[in-house]
Ligand code: ADP
């Protein structure tokens with residue numbers, strides 16, 4: 287009898303710009319490395335050569351919100367097919383800086399694009415693939431704005447006003463309410479040390495279960 291290698295776990299990081307995703311991705315990656323777990327870090331929009339080209343367009347060119355939603359999901363289709371699913375099949379864990387929830391938060395809640403159409407795109411592109419865990423970094427829009435100011439030149443989305451980010455934040459919480467089994471909402475107004483001890487409490491059992 288052959289022993290089938292366990293599938294990798296799929297972990298997504300979500301939150302408005304400046305909420306702390308990049309900071310905590312590095313922390314989780316460090317935990318996985320220490321535990322000897324093979325993993326990749328990827329991002330959306332992007333993650334593949336075509337996806338990165340679409341990212342350039344999405345982050346810098348003006349377009350209708352419908353076009354934006356379609357391009358986000360086109361990049362996601364490529365990302366899933368070329369990178370995420372093959373890695374998971376090989377037992378490699380995937381950490382993604384944003385995934386489908388971001389389209390609901392930004393295009394859906396932020397830009398008020400049809401939630402129903404996004405659900406149709408999600409069904410089409412994702413099929414029954416959902417992350418095993420989504421860490422949502424919950425932070426008031428004003429604090430997120432302060433944290434990201436001066437870190438880099440703002441892209442098209444980061445130039446949006448605070449009320450846009452407030453809506454996006456609410457959109458994320460709506461998704462968390464719809465998928466309570468995979469979401470963990472983390473109060474990101476706390477210190478990095480406190481947040482990371484909470485993240486460790488969530489990730490360590492997943493690591494233990496994989497050994
Ligand atoms: P994101 O990837 O979600 O845009 P970052 O991880 O880049 O967010 O964080 C934005 C900025 O806020 C960075 O300068 C980071 O060091 C800082 N930061 C992240 N988390 C905290 C925290 N809990 N308290 C204070 N500053 C933080």
Ligand code: TYD
Nearest residue numbers: 303330331358384385388389392393443444
């Ligand atoms: P991000 O990589 O978080 O930006 P940065 O490199 O500046 O941290 O994400 C790029 C932007 O794309 C971000 O503002 C959110 C937006 N976005 C959407 O609007 N919809 C989506 O589906 C995704 C994945 C991202």
